[in-house]
Amino acid sequence: MSIRRRSVLGGIAALPALGALASCGSSGSGDTTEITYGYIPDFNGASLLAIAEEQGLWEEHGLDAKLQSFTNGPLQIQALGTGDLDFGYIGPGAMWLPASGQAKVVTINGVGQADRVIAQPGIESIEDLAGKQVAIPEGTSGDMIVQLALKEAGMSLADIEKVAMDPATVVSAFSSGQVDAAGIWYPMIDNIKAQVPDLVELAQNSDFADVMQFPNVMVTGAKYPEENEETTLKVLRVLRAAMDFRAENLDxxxxxxxxxxxxxxxAVAGDADNGEYFTAAELDALIEDGTVETWLDSMNEYFEENGNIDGEADAPSDFFTFDLFTEAGE
Known part of the structure; x- marks a missing residue:
């Protein structure tokens, strides 16, 4: 079970040794193009790549993919920026990175529904958190949902005692009663419930569906699609095929x-239960009717308001390769 899937700030010092990957960049070998692809070892971060491996989709589309596991999204953005990685995966908490010009989004992978604001028994509302200790993994979707819930209640982080913790520490601190509440996600909440079965869920993703979605995405370098359009299209054809397989064969x-x-x-099944996944055609429709752009605009506003981005965020059309995703399906 992954305890890191939405972490976007921790572990920068733990950057994997990527020297070996540098030699596996996007150099073609005959009709086969080699790429490096990063992932986080959980359902959202790895499922499409697991399908591509097992179904032979890389080979079918003329690719030789070297996969590399990472602990979080920003490490992958860093590796994309140095050219040590060609493609990768990030969760919603790291979406400010492409929105600030540091990467390009090639597709939405899914929409998360796993995040919660949880509280100790006896706490009945967000308003009850005033002055209380709330554990928050900073820069994650757990952080996001706490701030959204506070805002809806007419409050802010100034009204609570924020305790910054990594996700694993949140589990132990809440379970032992060291904090009053937390912003965290399933399946980690299942671990907490084993110790605190009568914990209270005060807020969840669906409470904010009208103002915010929590997409996780596949990314590439800021200049990669322009400089390697055909390879990008090959990768997108693989991802589209894998999306359809996942939707039809979830088990x-x-x-x-x-x-x-x-x-x-x-644990992986529990992870999958807390996400919404689309076929390629469904995602085409969500792009066509502007839904995806609305999601990204809302996230941009959130990141601007919370100081993640210096100045204005890039427009979604500047950091999401909408046209290439659609073209890959033609």
Whole structure:
């Protein structure tokens, strides 16, 4: 079970040794193009790649993909920026990075529904958190949902005692009663419930569906699509095929993902239950009617308001390769 899937700030010092990857960049070998692809070892971060591996999609589309596991999204953005990685995966908390020009989004992978504001028994509302200790993994979707919930209640971080913690520490601190509440996500909440079965869920993603979605995405370097358009299209064809397979074969996808990341299948299934996943055609429609752009505009506003981005965020059309995703399906 991953405890890091939405972490976007921790572990910068733990950047993997990527020297070996540098030699595996996007150099073609005959009709096969080599790429490096980063992922986070959980359902969202690995499921499409697990399908591509098992179904032979890389080979089918003339690609030789070298996969590299990372602990979080910003490490992948860093590797994309240095050219040590060609493609990768980030969660919603790291979306400010492409919105500030540091990467390009090539597709939405899914929409998260796993985040919660949880509280100790006896706390009944967000308003009850005033003056209380709230554990928050900074820069994650757990951070985002706490701030959204506070805003809806007419409050801000100044009204609570924010305690910054990494996700694993949140689990132990809440379970032992060291904090009053937390912004965290499933399946980690299942671990907490084993110790605090009567915890209270004060807010969840769906409460804010009209103002904010929590998309996780596939990314590439800021200049990569322009300089490597055909390779980008090949990768998008793989991802589109894998999206359709995942939508039609979720149970099998859970098995493939658990095998790939050497994870517990039940935990991976719980991870998958807390996401919404689209077929390629469904995503085409969401792009066409402007829904995806609305999601990204809302996230931009959030990141601007919270100081993640200095100045104005880039427009979604500047950092999402909408046209290439659609073209890959033609």
């Amino acid at each position: 099998q996808t859970i098995e493939l993902t658990a095998t790939m990341i050497e994870g517990d299948q039940e």
